[in-house]
Amino acid sequence: xxxxxxxxxxxxxxxxxxxxxxxxxxxxxxxxxxxxxxxxxxxxxxxxxxxxxxxxxxxxxxxxxxxxxxxxxxxxxxxxxxxxxxxxxxxxxxxxxxxxxxxxxxxxxxxxxxxxxxxxxxxxxxxxxxxxxxxxxxxxxxxxxxxxxxxxxxxxxxxxxxxxxxxxxxxxxxxxxxxxxxxxxxxxxxxxxxxxxxxxxxxxxxxxxxxxxxxxxxxxxxxxxxxxxxxxxxxxxxxxxxxxxxx
Amino acid sequence: xxxxxxxxxxxxxxxxxxxxxxxxxxxxxxxxxxxxxxxxxxxxxxxxxxxxxxxxxxxxxxxxxxxxxxxxxxxxxxxxxxxxxxxxxxxxxxxxxxxxxxxxxxxxxxxxxxxxxxxxxxxxxxxxxxxxxxxxxxxxxxxxxxxxxxxxxxxxxxxxxxxxxxxxxxxxxxxxxxxxxxxxxxxxxxxxxxxxxxxxxxxxxxxxxxxxxxxxxxxxxxxxxxxxxxxxxxxxxxxxxxxxxxxxxxxxxxxxxxxxxxxxxxxxxxxxxxxxxxxxxxxxxxxxxxxxxxxxxxxxxxxxxxxxxxxxxxxxxxxxxxxxxxxxxxxxxxxxxxxxxxxxxxxxxxxxxxxxxxxxxxxxxxxxxxxxxxxxxxxxxxxxxxxxxxxxxxxxxxxxxxxxxxxxxxxxxxxxxxxxxxxxxxxxxxxxxxxxxxxxxxxxxxxxxxxxxxxxxxxxxxxxxxxxxxxxxxxxxxxxxxx
Numbered sequence: 153x154x155x156x157x158x159x160x161x162x163x164x165x166x167x168x169x170x171x172x173x174x175x176x177x178x179x180x181x182x183x184x185x186x187x188x189x190x191x192x193x194x195x196x197x198x199x200x201x202x203x204x205x206x207x208x209x210x211x212x213x214x215x216x217x218x219x220x221x222x223x224x225x226x227x228x229x230x231x232x233x234x235x236x237x238x239x240x241x242x243x244x245x246x247x248x249x250x251x252x253x254x255x256x257x258x259x260x261x262x263x264x265x266x267x268x269x270x271x272x273x274x275x276x277x278x279x280x281x282x283x284x285x286x287x288x289x290x291x292x293x294x295x296x297x298x299x300x301x302x303x304x305x306x307x308x309x310x311x312x313x314x315x316x317x318x319x320x321x322x323x324x325x326x327x328x329x330x331x332x333x334x335x336x337x338x339x340x341x342x343x344x345x346x347x348x349x350x351x352x353x354x355x356x357x358x359x360x361x362x363x364x365x366x367x368x369x370x371x372x373x374x375x376x377x378x379x380x381x382x383x384x385x386x387x388x389x390x391x392x393x394x395x396x397x398x399x
Numbered sequence: 400x401x402x403x404x405x406x407x408x409x410x411x412x413x414x415x416x417x418x419x420x421x422x423x424x425x426x427x428x429x430x431x432x433x434x435x436x437x438x439x440x441x442x443x444x445x446x447x448x449x450x451x452x453x454x455x456x457x458x459x460x461x462x463x464x465x466x467x468x469x470x471x472x473x474x475x476x477x478x479x480x481x482x483x484x485x486x487x488x489x490x491x492x493x494x495x496x497x498x499x500x501x502x503x504x505x506x507x508x509x510x511x512x513x514x515x516x517x518x519x520x521x522x523x524x525x526x527x528x529x530x531x532x533x534x535x536x537x538x539x540x541x542x543x544x545x546x547x548x549x550x551x552x553x554x555x556x557x558x559x560x561x562x563x564x565x566x567x568x569x570x571x572x573x574x575x576x577x578x579x580x581x582x583x584x585x586x587x588x589x590x591x592x593x594x595x596x597x598x599x600x601x602x603x604x605x606x607x608x609x610x611x612x613x614x615x616x617x618x619x620x621x622x623x624x625x626x627x628x629x630x631x632x633x634x635x636x637x638x639x640x641x642x643x644x645x646x647x648x649x650x651x652x653x654x655x656x657x658x659x660x661x662x663x664x665x666x667x668x669x670x671x672x673x674x675x676x677x678x679x680x681x682x683x684x685x686x687x688x689x690x691x692x693x694x695x696x697x698x699x700x701x702x703x704x705x706x707x708x709x710x711x712x713x714x715x716x717x718x719x720x721x722x723x724x725x726x727x728x729x730x731x732x733x734x735x736x737x738x739x740x741x742x743x744x745x746x747x748x749x750x751x752x753x754x755x756x757x758x759x760x761x762x763x764x765x766x767x768x769x770x771x772x773x774x775x776x777x778x779x780x781x782x783x784x785x786x787x788x789x790x791x792x793x794x795x796x797x798x799x800x801x802x803x804x805x806x807x808x809x810x811x812x813x814x815x816x817x818x819x820x821x822x823x824x825x826x827x828x829x830x831x832x833x834x835x836x837x838x839x840x841x842x843x844x845x846x847x848x849x850x851x852x853x854x855x856x857x858x859x860x861x862x863x864x865x866x867x868x869x870x871x872x873x874x875x876x877x878x879x880x881x882x
Binding site: 163168170173174178180181187191192193197198199220221222224225226227231233234237238240241246247248251253254255256258259260265266291292293294296297299301311317319323324 | 448449452455457459462463464465467468526527528529530531532556559560565566567572575576579580583587591592593594595598599600601602603604605606607608609610611612614622651655658659660661662663665666668669671672673674675677678681682685744747748749752753815819820821822826827828831833834835837838
């Protein structure tokens with residue numbers, strides 16, 4: 153390598169010591185990460201809060217675990233951007249506080265299928281039940297694979313309890329009573345959904361995976377939508393959508 | 400007779416290299432070729448699933464949602480990781496004029512890394528995932544990665560400590576940034592509370608978790624698929640071209656600028672999310688600045704070929720390397736452009752992103768890896784290639800395959816990006832039914848299957864070529880016959 157006289161320090165000091173070079177490299181790669189990540193834990197620079205957003209119920213936690221296991225987030229985002237077209241297609245743009253209890257986050261990076269941030273309450277439970285068994289029955293032309301095993305596999309209350317306990321340790325404000333009451337809460341919410349499905353002529357049981365997944369999907373975006381409607385909005389988006397069009 | 404494959408078919412083995420551990424190079428070499436074929440086969444499969452959904456097979460283990468992480472992990476950490484280790488173990492011993500510090504740790508590193516890959520290949524189809532892209536592996540495997548990486552780092556710095564040259568060559572700088580940064584990213588992003596042996600929840604929530612993940616994810620590209628490969632370029636390109644590196648000063652400037660700037664760019668994955676505005680802006684600005692050091696590396700690579708361009712016409716090793724460095728330049732221009740908010744509002748969530756990733760992965764990482772493999776084979780196996788002309792066929796299959804891949808994904812990405820946002824004269828959605836847009840992408844998905852298939856056929860030809868060549872009788876342990 154030519155030109156050694158032009159960079160005496162680099163050649164004389166850094167290139168001659170593996171230790172000094174390693175320290176310099178470590179400093180260089182740490183700065184950006186520290187500057188960007190640490191402020192996220194402060195109230196002033198971190199994500200804004202949204203009043204009225206509550207933790208997921210145990211059944212919704214179980215459903216979210218299934219959503220993660222099946223890799224739903226690889227085709228469906230949970231992030232409505234603040235543009236008019238997204239407002240018309242999906243609804244209110246997503247506020248930071250809506251993700252407050254999302255461990256892990258599930259924003260997604262691809263929309264092979266549509267965004268699901270505001271899917272909660274958009275369709276009846278029976279629609280989701282049919283959709284997972286045969287996506288083309290409810291969405292003609294869909295390229296989504298069927299997930300018929302969700303209709304036969306069961307959730308294990310002890311397993312869900314372990315999840316709720318771990319989430320509590322990760323910072324979600326579940327009480328010890330919530331954890332102890334997980335099996336009862338699972339059964340109660342599962343029974344509600346089974347009742348609604350029965351009214352639509354569908355027979356299933358409250359501990360089936362499909363029931364948990366429906367509980368989670370029906371919860372998506374609901375707290376945020378209610379909070380926004382109640383006026384607890386975060387500051388305006390960069391390009392505020394014009395809100396004259398009815399959805 | 401000059402066949403144009405001299406550098407592949409014939410290699411001058413230098414007599415002073417007998418003290419180096421080339422067995423470990425051969426082990427990583429074989430693993431690289433194996434995992435390349437496996438990872439790309441899974442890629443082709445999931446490409447087919449998008450073109451023709453019945454390819455999901457109706458089984459939980461083979462749906463797109465479970466196989467995509469298997470594809471990304473296999474190509475990044477199994478193929479990409481093993482080629483880095485192949486090149487590092489070969490070049491490091493020669494650049495530092497010493498055998499690796501510990502043969503035992505080298506082998507622990509090899510078998511540990513392969514065991515992690517096998518564990519990933521078992522757990523991901525079973526749906527055991529942490530869901531963070533390229534960091535999906537469950538927490539026990541995360542811990543194993545830390546152990547194996549620390550062992551590798553000990554061996555790496557141990558070898559530097561016992562080196563017989565005074566100065567560390569530029570390739571070593573890039574390797575060092577890889578060895579240091581990957582565990583930092585991996586550990587911070589993987590911090591989680593276990594619920595069971597197979598499931599855990601990250602300590603971060605919501606957008607903080609998203610920021611940490613994309614700080615990790617973007618720098619997995621930066622420090623797993625870029626800096627070690629630039630290090631490999633700095634060793635293997637001058638060796639193959641038989642020319643010194645163009646500019647020593649440029650290598651200093653672009654090294655430090657690259658490792659400093661790359662870390663900041665992660666938030667460009669979260670533009671238009673509710674991530675605090677200041678973080679989005681930092682991500683965008685640093686992404687644009689990244690063009691300079693990226694192109695510094697590209698120019699240093701291309702200009703190293705000054706005076707050797709006539710050989711690019713005939714030598715497949717140089718062909719692979721020139722196209723690789725060109726794709727590196729192209730994708731490091733495209734990336735910053737996609738980080739501009741206005742462009743990102745169109746490109747985000749679309750196939751354009753997939754096209755961009757693959758122009759980097761197939762074009763840069765894949766092509767430079769193939770060039771290195773073809774250059775290394777006769778030198779470590781001490782045998783000529785059984786089918787020298789296949790290397791050139793592989794090159795053309797791969798190049799045309801990449802073009803079909805990226806062009807189809809650009810077209811698909813623009814189509815969906817524009818149609819998602821298209822409004823009619825009344826200000827309402829022009830394509831309110833999402834599935835209608837999905838349908839228009841089908842021809843592009845098929846075109847991608849064809850492009851990816853060509854790329855995979857090239858890899859299989861390469862693998863077969865190596866298998867046939869390695870199982871042939873050694874011509875001579877000292878010097879293979881010239882073609």
